[in-house]
Amino acid sequence: MVKTLGGAGGLSTLGLNLPRRPHATLSRDDGYCATVLASFVVMVMLVMTIVALIFMAALIGVVGLSYETDEALNTDQAGDCVADVWGNQPSSYGDLDLPRDFYDIYRSAGQEYSIEWYYLAGIGWEETDHGQWAGDGSHGPTGLERDTTNDWGAAGPMQFGIDPDMPASDAWSTYGVDGNGDGRKDVWDPRDAIPSAANMITKYIDERGSIEAALYRYNQSNSYVQAVMDTAARYESGDFTITAPMGFLDCEVPDPNDSVADGVVDFVEDQVGEPYEADATGPDAFGPAGLVHAAYDDQGVEIPDDFDELHDFPNGARVPIGDIEPSDVLFTASCDTDNDEDSQADHALVYTGGDTLVHASEADDEVVETDMDDIEDCSVVKVLRMSHLGDS
Template sequence: MAGLRPPPGDRGPGGRHSSVKGTRLALVIGLAGALILVAVILSPMLLISLPSFISGGGTSVDCEDDTQVEEVSDSGSSDIPGDYLELYKKHGKKIGVQWNILAAVGKRETDHGRSDLPGVKNGTNHAGAAGPMQFLISTWGGKARIAMSSDFNGYASDGDGDGVGDVYNPADAILGAAKMLKRNGAPENVRRALFVYNRAWWYVDQVVEIARKYGKSGEVKVPPQASEECDDPLIEAAPSDVVAKILKYALDQRGKPYLWGGTGPDAFDCSGVIYAAYRAAGLVIPRTTFVQWPFGVKVQEGEEQPGDLVFFNSGPGTSANNPGHVGLVVSKGKMLEARCRLCGPIKVTSYQARTNRVGFTRPLQNPDVLEQLKKLRNPSL
């Protein structure tokens, strides 16, 4: 049962790198010329050894890696209705979540919508959950059917393009479940995401076992981490359109250099890129890390979501109560950061591996930002 915490409710200048291009010299005079020739011969090797953020890097990423489209086992084909299987695969691929995990949730919750228990096809069960993926109505957005043009906080989704997020519609419910799992750690930490979905480790074990049986390999595969060539799943999983705009701008700044005090468009510091990303979404937040820290509403670790800020103790002059570095959460465990002049360009990194992390905040819940959001939604106010 998806009984979880509902989320609160332009691309900037290009940030891609050009490849480094070597230039060969043709001066061969005696021993000096021979040395130059050796250097020229070796230069491609030197270029290959350069970090990918300089050379533009390395192997291209296949956004449709076959780990995202695990083949269906015979038992999966015989057990999953065809229309449901198509939806699990379609929305799993779109959001970046294993389709067989989605299918296993659908099986465990309602036998892919075939259950006649209360709350599956209409109404709610004793806990207030509804639909084939068993969302709490409060988590879906407050009511079972929501016009997607309306203002709501929740996981309501329009999976069939009819403009309505209907918790009883398999297309909508499966897309909502994919977003929820993605937001809470899938595909990399799928067990944690499933625990958030239903807060019981026995439930997690059961779902994972079903998922293994549905996949032909007998495994729950982990797709490659989304790269700058594969941003769409991150954007699709954003809690709101506003957060999607923030992420789109921020992710497009990768590859640009760090500059202390920089707010773009060509260079940024850690708080500057976040400030600029929020401005791209029509919102104004404080400019510096020291003021951004008290500005946002504090978020418990494990409850952070895309668009939130993660703060760090960065050494002398900073502390747990006065952090000196900040990153923008783009997915569970991952942040976009402009770290320092010698740390390379702006990029997506892991915040979970950092021992100096001091906390998370949500600027979107600051009263000033809530007022700005109201004006964005209704300019006549």
């Protein structure tokens, strides 16, 4: 696959194409030379590009650190709480693998800004493999670590320029948005960066009349435009795999209420063997959400009994999978996707400690215990803590 890395707004004005990783190669776009004549710094970059030739093909920009399922770090929306990296470098890359939370953000941003989500995903892949590439070590920082940029002044998973004095310029101040509503515009947070890219691209479409012209405005390279369009077409067709989420969580994770947690665990363990019934809340049968609701209701904690409302319960606290505690609720979905809403979370399990989960299983037609090892990493959507809502 031929790839380039451009930059949201800034590197598009430069047109430099540098290598991202060994399996990505790209021919340079000779048309960019006119945009680099004004600056000595840019001329130096051009010389470096010519000397490197084959190696220098795709701009590193916002390339990210990769995610390894159990090792996901808490990349928070509050500045001081954001981990230095997003995850561990992988041993290999899956073809068009898409972390579940990136998938969700692409879809929601596309809906909000009236652009097909797969164009955003195509950009995210071409720029950074959705934050899954740690760089090849040849060209300095990647710009993914908080408060850093790459050598051209670009940062974040969609490669926005943030420094007007650098070749990447400063597109962020113009197009950056607070996508997750936390009161700040954070170029390093995909929940802000992806909606910001959607904001930018839709404005470029309005200016230039087509997605292809908008992509060229985003990164002035014909090969980049073609690569994004080809990748977007594959995402549109469903030719990809959803993998485990990177994990973008709130930085203040409340401690569990031990008394409530113990009561929830005891309750669900006592229901093992009770019949399964999709929407039942007990006492003689349970559905997945109904079992969770009944367990917390037994401890005086009021939570929804509807699955979707439980999944989106605003008073619940998201926690990293590595910090899961007894009574926390694990939401999962099938690892397979046909590229529609059915790929969202569809099951809930209560973690009871050790390697054990309890849940109302349709397949078993009863409430059962399940080993954590039986849960595929790619299926985990999120973990929700609610024991802290109980009285101390």
